[in-house]
Amino acid sequence: MPELPEVETVRRVLSEVLPERTISGVRLRKPKMLKGQASATFIKGLRGRRIRNVGRRAKFLIIRLDRSALLVHLGMSGQIFFESPDSPLPMERVRPDRHTHLILDLDPAARLFFRDPRMFGRFALIDQEEENALFRRLGPEPLGRKFTSRSLGEALRGRRAPLKALLLDQRIAAGMGNIYVDESLHRAGIDPRIPGGELSERMVRRVHAAIRSVLREAVHKGGSSLSDFLDPRHRKGTFQLTLQVYGREGKPCPRCGAPIRKSVVGQRGTHWCPECQPKKRSG
DNA sequence: CTCGGCCTGCTC
DNA sequence: GAGCAGGCCGAG
Numbered sequence: 306m307p308e309l310p311e312v313e314t315v316r317r318v319l320s321e322v323l324p325e326r327t328i329s330g331v332r333l334r335k336p337k338m339l340k341g342q343a344s345a346t347f348i349k350g351l352r353g354r355r356i357r358n359v360g361r362r363a364k365f366l367i368i369r370l371d372r373s374a375l376l377v378h379l380g381m382s383g384q385i386f387f388e389s390p391d392s393p394l395p396m397e398r399v400r401p402d403r404h405t406h407l408i409l410d411l412d413p414a415a416r417l418f419f420r421d422p423r424m425f426g427r428f429a430l431i432d433q434e435e436e437n438a439l440f441r442r443l444g445p446e447p448l449g450r451k452f453t454s455r456s457l458g459e460a461l462r463g464r465r466a467p468l469k470a471l472l473l474d475q476r477i478a479a480g481m482g483n484i485y486v487d488e489s490l491h492r493a494g495i496d497p498r499i500p501g502g503e504l505s506e507r508m509v510r511r512v513h514a515a516i517r518s519v520l521r522e523a524v525h526k527g528g529s530s531l532s533d534f535l536d537p538r539h540r541k542g543t544f545q546l547t548l549q550v551y552g553r554e555g556k557p558c559p560r561c562g563a564p565i566r567k568s569v570v571g572q573r574g575t576h577w578c579p580e581c582q583p584k585k586r587s588g
Numbered sequence: 589c590t591c592g593g594c595c596t597g598c599t600c
Numbered sequence: 601g602a603g604c605a606g607g608c609c610g611a612g
Contacts, residue, residue, distance in 0.1 A: 306606065364607080381606050382596080403595090423595050425607060466589080473607085483606070532598085532605095573590080574605075 307379040309447065309480030310523035310544065314363050315385055319535045320359040321413070322387055323368065329357045331408030338406045338419075340376075340427040350430040351375065351409070362440050363479035373432050376439075380425025387537040389415035394539050416457050422533070443479035447516050448524075452478055454513035461501035462508065468504065468512070469497035470571025478516065484529060484551045487576045489516040491558075492551045496584040497575050522547070550576040 307315070313575075331351045336344040354370040361367065366441050368375040377385070388394045389411075401408060407419040407428060419428070431439070444460070445451035460477045461468070472486045481489070490497050493515035495508055504512070528534055528542035531552065535541060549559050554567035558578035567576050 308607095378607080380595090380608085403598070421595095423606080425595065427608090470589095475608085 306381055306482060306484065306531065307383060307528070307534060308364060308482035308485050309361075309469055309520055310367065310485070310526075311528035311542065312361050312366055312480075313524050314528045314536050314542060315379075316359050316361040316366055319366075319368070319385070319387065322389065322392065322537075323356045323411075323417075324358055325355065326411040326413060326415060327411040328352060328370075328409050330408075331434060332408040332410075333406070334408070335406035335424070338421070338424065338426065339428040345431050347428070347534075352385055356411075361436060363443050363475055364444070364482070365439075374436060376401055376427075376429045376431050376436070378427045379417070380421060380423065380427065382423040382533055383419070383421040383426035384533065384535055385413065385537050386418040386420065386535075386539060388418070389413075392538060411513075415536075439469035442476070444476045445478060447480055447520055448477045452513070454510045457513045458504075458506065460511040461504060466501060467498045467571050468495065468501050469573065469575050471501040472516075473510075473571065481516070481520070482550070483520055483573055483575075484531075485516075485523065487551045488549060489519045491576075491578060491582060492519055494581050494583075496579050496582045497570050499584055508521065538551075552576070 326520060328351050331348045333344055333348055339347055350373055357369045359368050364378060366377040386394055394426050395417040400416055404420045405418050406421060408415040454507045461471060461542055464471055469486055472481055492510040495512060523529065523544040526542055526544040527536060530541035532543050553565045554576060555564050558565055558581055561578065561580045563580040564579055566579050567574060
């Protein structure tokens with residue numbers, strides 16, 4: 306499940322190999338993966354274009370061409386693989402399978418494969434204006450300068466929804482998903498069910514610091530490869546080895562040994578330690 | 589704000 | 601052979 310650290314990992318690999326290559330061929334095998342765009346428009350807009358750079362905003366990957374950009378959201382199970390004579394992939398990946406929805410042939414010789422078994426991901430060819438409009442609707446990058454404990458406190462003020470749900474809201478901070486919210490709240494020592502507006506200033510500071518340190522660490526470790534995440538060179542991340550609560554229901558909390566709890570909070574499976582993450586306000 | 593729908597693969 | 605997982609969006 307690619308969240309900010311996984312998408313950033315993909316971006317870093319692609320930004321080493323894609324710039325200055327030209328898209329010589331486009332094979333779109335699942336037009337359904339396009340977001341509000343006809344296949345012909347999409348293919349025409351890509352073919353012959355030169356890749357300038359690869360960016361990221363929240364969980365969006367943005368492959369910038371001369372005037373437009375290929376926007377990619379990896380959804381739940383999206384993968385991007387890169388293959389070139391210098392950087393071959395393992396044999397079984399070279400041949401596209403039924404989950405490979407888009408293939409880009411590049412020049413100098415290389416190929417990009419977009420796979421997504423669950424098909425929650427999306428592609429779109431967008432112009433600068435559309436990019437601006439999309440990104441304007443997102444909250445600050447949690448690792449950027451605009452995300453401060455003050456801005457977080459303001460965003461949470463008066464909110465009655467559980468903190469867990471608010472941190473998944475991309476308008477409050479953009480890029481976290483279920484894994485990293487649960488991990489951040491464990492690091493902060495705060496119960497995910499507490500209404501956002503009930504956090505003390507001190508608790509807001511702890512959540513803010515925890516989010517940043519968890520995400521930074523996860524980026525450093527190449528993301529979490531829980532079930533299917535692989536980077537464009539087919540390498541796994543290692544942050545899954547560091548997870549304290551996510552996917553660990555009933556297992557002992559690494560910090561205190563109490564069994565990790567799981568229930569649904571804000572319509573999402575939520576994991577926390579009942580001892581380390583007390584609900585009380587001063588916490 | 590809350591809920592269902594989109595999808596497939598994996599677990600019960 | 602059903603149900604769950606999950607990000608995001610549109611409907612209620």
